[in-house]
Amino acid sequence: MSRTDASGNIKKYAVNMRGLNDPKNTMPEQALRGGDSVFIPRADQFFILGEVQKPAMYKLEANMTVEQAISVAGGITAKGSERRVEIKRNGKNGADIAIKAKPGDLVQPGDVIRVKESIF
DSSP, rough: EEOOOOOOOEEEEEOOOTTTTTTTOOOGOOOOOOOTTOOOOOOOOEEEEEEESOOOOOOTTTTBBHHHHHHHTTTOOOEEEEEEEEEEETTTTEEEEEOOOOOOOOOOOOOOOOOOOOOO
């Protein structure tokens, strides 16, 4: 949140959104006033495609696993294979890397999860 003080300077405050309704909140500067500006960043996202019921872009929840991501997408189709799941992710040098995913692997922002078709 940003607010202009009495001398015309803009001050920025980090706001804990979860704590706004807490009666024990000891940070009165977090109370919104007229003229305040609030910036809310976009939630992290991941993409899932291939043999899932609802391929799409989804909001990434904290500590979400590949298994949970597949569940959010409606589960694997009859043609899909839970052993043939791949994550495409940005590497350290900016190039995409492909990772053979395990159900307990954590999903990262921007990951593209692909559930491949079963071979048999």
